[in-house]
Amino acid sequence: MRYVKLPNENFEEFFNSLKNWGNIYAPTKQGKIYSFRKVETLSEVSLDYNRTMLPPKKFFIKPRDEMLKLKDNKWEECIEVEKIVLFGVHSCDIHGLQILDKVYLEEPVDPYYKKRRENSIIVGISCMPDEYCFCKSLGTDFAMSGFDLFLHELPDGWLVRVGSVKGHEIAWANEELFEEITEEDLKNFRAFEEKRAKAFKKKLNKEGLADMLDLAYDSPVWKKYEKICLGCGNCNMVCPTCRCYEVCDRWINAYEAVRERRYDSCFMASHGLVAGGHNFRPTRLDRFRHRYYCKNYFDPEAGFNCVGCGRCDEFCPAKIEHVKVLDEVREALE
Amino acid sequence: MMLKLGVFELTGCGGCALNILFLYEKLFDLLEFYEIKEFHMASSFKEHDHLDVAVVTGSVSTQRDLDLLKYARNHSNYLIALGTCATHGSVQGSVEGKIREKLEKVYGTRANPMKALDSKPITEYVAVDYALPGCPYDKDEIYQVLMNLAKGVEPPRKDYPVCIECKLNEYECVLVKKGIPCLGPITLGGCNAICVKSGLGCIGCRGPLPKDANPAEEFEILKKLGYDEEYIRRKFKTFARGEIRW
């Protein structure tokens, strides 16, 4: 990894220079939530945000995404690509994108995802956990790859990790804004990381988690949560790794239609329904459990499907807590 | 060949019929496939004919409504209950009490010369082929439904709660973030979460999500937010009195 330093006084200029690489999208405050929006100036950006409601996946698979357009009974592709700089992405979300990469870039490649991914630059930023975060438990609190540049807060500027050739080019183009790293900077960087590590309030016990869950298929805990869960699907919608989508054709005029996909949720009764009326997950219990199994599936190559961002907890109207559910399941088993 | 379409208005605010006119130029797309045989808000033209598609809006609140409804059912192949009045009874359906008591309270007499009935959704009287709720429904939805029918396909049905569309639009969740009572989690989606767009809670105008809603927990959540039980109960029942049980 290459490290450079961006002093505070150059920060804004650096930020503005990113416009040469694409439109900048960054976390902004919207009411009581944060959202990645297009920004023109640094002042619009909330650098100290905790998490956006919708994760950065919205740039690569859009909540509503037109795939094809029907003209003369032929589908025309409609991929509009915008060059974007995603500025201020947290480590957990970078991990989330990497999990999506595995799905969407695996053969056959999803052309929409791929094109948008190729046209994006990811600038990560360090963060401080709040009461919902548990990424540290899952090892997603630090991104080793999946970004072009990663900014770590220092008392007098930013320690910048360069994560890709593109990142290198960006730094290169702004050479005069960067300085070499000093011993002092590294010390500060480590101090920040230590302080951050101590700040986590939530901890997931991932000891044998996948096996534990497998054994707890009939746990009474699922029953308890079946009653509490609304089945509203909010947890799916905000999750950086949830990716189910539904496809629907829509007429835009008398003879032309679009094929559109939108985020779907495994909490919907129709999710497991097939022709003939058979439902593979007929009850809310089945669906609730399915989500926990899907999120906590352990892929030896990629780790868990959950990155510990805390969104599902923050946006669950029933205040169901991911970690607490898992703890309870474990407890009931012992 | 052109399909014959009739729009029938029973008792309601007229919005569901009006909303069809709000399709503007898209109305002309539909007219590529349909000829309108009856639509009394928009046209003085009327022809008694067997219809391919009958759209019925409003609730059954008088004997006349009932007769008209039966006419529409008997003279059509495919009947669409359009709007919450037709599908769930809507606000007038949620007024409690027997018709004569209500009449007395209001007109001062139990006499019922005009044959008013207790307001009920049309689904209680006839079989409907497609129910599209909403007070009013989203106009693109009826457009898609009629377009699908015109091209010979059964229209798709929505089956997710308002929360899904709320998130698709990235609206701030008012229930979680502002403690505003929002019925989004238990209400059938399709409105594009338009009320949450205003920063206000969903008032449940599309009726409950069939089968899989969890009103009991929604009730608990609102209670914990400090709303009293009677308040929540009435909120739940505003548009679909008979439907939400918990």
Next chain:
Amino acid sequence: MSENENTFQTHDVRILEVKDLTPREKLFTLRFTDPEVSRGFKYKPGQFVIVDIRGFGEFPISICSTPTREGYFQLCVRKAGRMTRYMHELKEGDIIGIRGPYGNGFPMDMMEGSNLVLVAGGLGMAPLRSVLWYALDSGKYEHIYLFYGTKSYEDILFRDEITHLLKHGEAMNCTVKLAYEVESPSCIYLEKGYAPKVCKGVVTDLFRGEEFDITNTYALICGPPVMYKFVIKELLDRRLSPGRIYMTLERRMRCGVGKCGHCIVGTSTSIKYVCKDGPVFTYWDALSTRGLI
């Protein structure tokens, strides 16, 4: 299909023939309008395609013809909902869209030289028909059993082919047995003396009196979800290894290529996509992946 083409683009196929199989199922014979696409369309028994009714939607259908017969392919479609009902209205000459083939298909090469026990329930006959004719055409398999259960005589798919095999099957190393739950007066099999191979009952009844060499036999099952449990029990009772039992499964699918997430099954220790890891699974997969069947 070419390299940098959009996976979700569909290709025109022309309907060459529509045949009523039962009041609920029709057989569509299709060919790609573009000869190049047609030549490039290679599939295996057990694979499926996504049918595209443009402007309305897509749905997965198993290919029920065999790749040994080229120039066309066939789909057997049951009228089950909005899309399939529309498909039933289509006529010869109409054009629809197809993408695929998708899924793993049956390991036909690996099974060469073995006995195949095909167990079909209802519409499950569709993908197994592909296996059946592939096996018969290629002649590379020891003996082929087809146990086929339906609701009634009227529900039998590919009736002429079945009749043909009932009559002449043994000469081709093929034993066909039929079971239906409701007897109907129109059933010609009963009158014409096929009785020993045809009975009233469920598909598991057809196993009675049959012994297989379990070291050289594979079972291939396809049918409604409830069927699997009973058939598998029958096979396990004969101590056929879970690794020799193949099943093709159905799940809701939107993309067919492992993106849309609907067909995900399993638990925290094993997650599978029915569309790309399947739709053909072994019973061992089912044992190690909960919720598969």
Next chain:
Amino acid sequence: MVSIEIEAFTRVEGNGGAEIVIEDGQVKEVKVKIFEGPRFFELLTLGRYYYDVPDLEARICAICYLSHSVASVRGIENAFGVKVTREIELLRELALIGELLESHALHLYLLVAPDLFGYADAIRMASKHGEIVKEGFTIKAFGNYIRETIGGREIHGINIKPGGFGRYPTVEELEKIEKNSEALLTFAKRIIGLFASQKPLGAKAKYYIATNGYLYGDKLIASDGESFDYFEHIEERSLPYSFAKQSHYKGEIFMVGALPRLILKNNMLTPMAKRLFEEYKEQLSQGYVSLNNLAQAIELIYALERAREIVKELLDKGINGENITIEPKEGEGIGYVEAPRGALIHHYRIDERGNIAYSNIITPTAFNHAMMELSLFTEAKKRYGNTSEMEFMQKMEETVRAFDPCISCSVHLTFL
């Protein structure tokens, strides 16, 4: 005694008809029958928390839902003695203007114009006069854009709340309103001549009644110079043949609507509307009900001009976006608003917990009910025996249509 039945008025909103009673070859009586089913809105809101009430009241009518929302929030705020900011007042007025544009455009272009050109509806008219239909759609769509932006959606938005709004419009949205209102003026000016040429129909009312402000107020005013609260001089009674009640002012028949508004409040008009009023003043003061159409056409101009004034003022000051906090307490209040088709009243008593204890709503169509009967009577008398039956029926309908009746509104009922 025989009677002619008009089974159902078409190209009006809601379900109603009329019966023309003929005795000895003479028109004896006309009954306007509102058979749209009763909807009991007063019972619906009874006991409900005030904050949710405007959303319910909006459902009285789709065409003028915002008039109901605004009348409702004003009634509620008056009950609590709450005064809102100028910004909120202006935005509400803008909402009402959107509604006026939407409703008048619907009425004039799509419902009345086919009469003037001799078509059964606007769709059939579109083949020859597509331009007019299109312009009508454009104005209507613009009115709806305002309704959606400020009201929350085209129909039954819930953005208008006691004490303010759920969401305030953005600068871009307001600028769009300003730009469009300017552009549409040309369309609106074009059709004034069309309605000025309409043949007179119906009777002349003895009194005109309107609110004291142009689109809302805190009193009613009458053409005899009286300024009053509705219950002081207006009496309502039930009829055996109609779900809508009939009202009289000081025992006499009166009219509400665009024509009364212009006559009573022309001093409040915007410059171009004022000029047009002066131009047609003489014709308008003949008072026939059909002139209500012309009055509405002039009001389109007013609305477009006024929208610009409002947006200008809002943009000059900048949107502040602050709601007034309301502490529920016992009280009583009335909201007076001009719906597109005339004065509308929401009257509430609220208990100390903020729940509705009593409510009374009177809608313009209920106000006009007696006047409708009188106009039909006059018209029928004039025509009975001298015109073909078809033309007779047609003219009867045209007469009713001039009131731009909104029947759904009229059948929610009141306690007396």
